[in-house]
Amino acid sequence: MALKVFNTLTRKIEKFVPLKGKKVKMFVCGPTIYDYSHVGHAKTYVQFDIIAKYLRYKGFDVFYLQNITDIDDKIIKRANENNETSKKLAARFEEEYYEDMKSLGVDSIDKYARATDYIPQIIKQIKTLLEKGYAYETKDGVYFEIDKFSEYGKLSHQPLDQIQAGARVTINEEKKNPADFSLWKKQKPGEPFWDSPWGKGRPGWHIEDTAITETEFGPNYDLHGGGIDLIFPHHESEIAQMEAISGNKPFVKYWLHTAFLNIRKEKMAKSLGNFLTIRDMLSKWDKKTFRFFFASTHYRTAIDFSDENIEQAKKGLDRINEFIRKVLVANGKDNKKVKELIEKTKETFEKHMDNDFEMPQAVAAIYDFIRDVNKLEIGKKDGEKIIKFMRELDVVLGFMTFEEEIPDEILALAEQRVQARNEKDWVKSDKLRAKIKEKGFYVDDTTDGFIVKKL
Ligand SMILES: [Zn+2]
Secondary structure (H helix, E strand, O other): OOOEEEEOOOOEEEEOOOOEOOEEEEEEOOOEOOOOOEHHHHHHHHHHHHHHHHHHHOOOEEEEEEEEEOOOHHHHHHHHHHOOOHHHHHHHHHHHHHHHHHHOOOOOOOEEEEHHHHHHHHHHHHHHHHHOOOEEEOOOEEEEOHHHOOOOOOOOOOOHHHHHHHOOOOOOOOOOOOOOEEEEEEOOOOOOOEOOOOOOEEEOHHHHHHHHHHHHHOOOEEEEEEEHHHHHHHHHHHHHHHHHHHOOOOOEEEEEEEOOEEEOOEEOOHHHOOOOEHHHHHHHOOHHHHHHHHHOOOOOOOEEEOHHHHHHHHHHHHHHHHHHHHHHOOOOOOOOHHHHHHHHHHHHHHHHHHEOOOHHHHHHHHHHHHHHHHOOOOOHHHHHHHHHHHHHHHHHHOOOOOOOOOOHHHHHHHHHHHHHHHOOOHHHHHHHHHHHHHOOEEEEEEOOEEEEEEO
């Protein structure tokens, strides 16, 4: 079946047809690295991770690019508070961000692009916009003149006069329209800077992304994603910049946006005291529980984060993992109905994922499968088929557990045993093996090191 997606630009469910064959150039707005990432980021990035992995599952050749905003007002402010350079602060939180993504199993991204590595390309884009008459210089920077781009507002579906009325009153009298947005910010004392034709300064936020994507993908590409809060002005402005520069429309064919994450039905905000980082949540809950939690809600539906809801998700995931454990040791009579059930479930899973990534319905298909298999007597071969199938689905979903977790204590003993063997202390090595066995585990040596299994 053909994949369909909801496109924010057209507000329609559309058939997903990449610009060039099976190749998909996909870009999702990355973080501004001035602090630890929060659970809202976790939702967005886990859901896009599942989307990218499903596109690959469908046979698309996806190149997934994400930007890293490593220069910005918030970074400068925080660095000043900490008495360190913006560069140092950003480098630290960039590493923390990768660590968080690793913890969440978000590993579908092919390339991370740091904004400050694209300053020449950013300057080139701004120069083009000035030359083409879409931008103007003031005392404090360079601005994009939205009145010159008649389609400004087409992504957020609001008329220009409404945007103008909604724009914050600006103290900058040189701005032609209060909603004109910044392309280049001239340096204020003490701020980090790069040289440019407009003097020392740094890029605006929106131009980072178009400079990065034009460099990596060219002027047009297939899929742009991000949180729903980025539609305006961020993504709207990206469209204005890139379509003004290249004249090729549409800049991006499909725009996908993930809905908000609320905390106990309230918006998450530092001022409300309900701000939760990914680290906070991983200290309390297993990472796979989160992937399951985020996969249990449609990406365009707001999710309510609370201990009760995570507890609920944990119970749901436990049922899947219990099933896997049971199937792994199945030794009854093989049943030809299993093959049928696998085929039916695969079809249902794909039908829902093909319909704008209906993850909750796709997960529900797995529960139906579990219920149906549980009614049957199954054999070892059936078990193997089921595990193979579940693993295929989990390449996309990433929340199932197929191997017994080996406790750290056992791993430590196994490592001591390797040490003893290296020292040719066979008595000690045998004693350690016996001790590991006593605790219910089996250890053996392979050419790649040791393996430990539950007995
Ligand atoms: Zn962005």
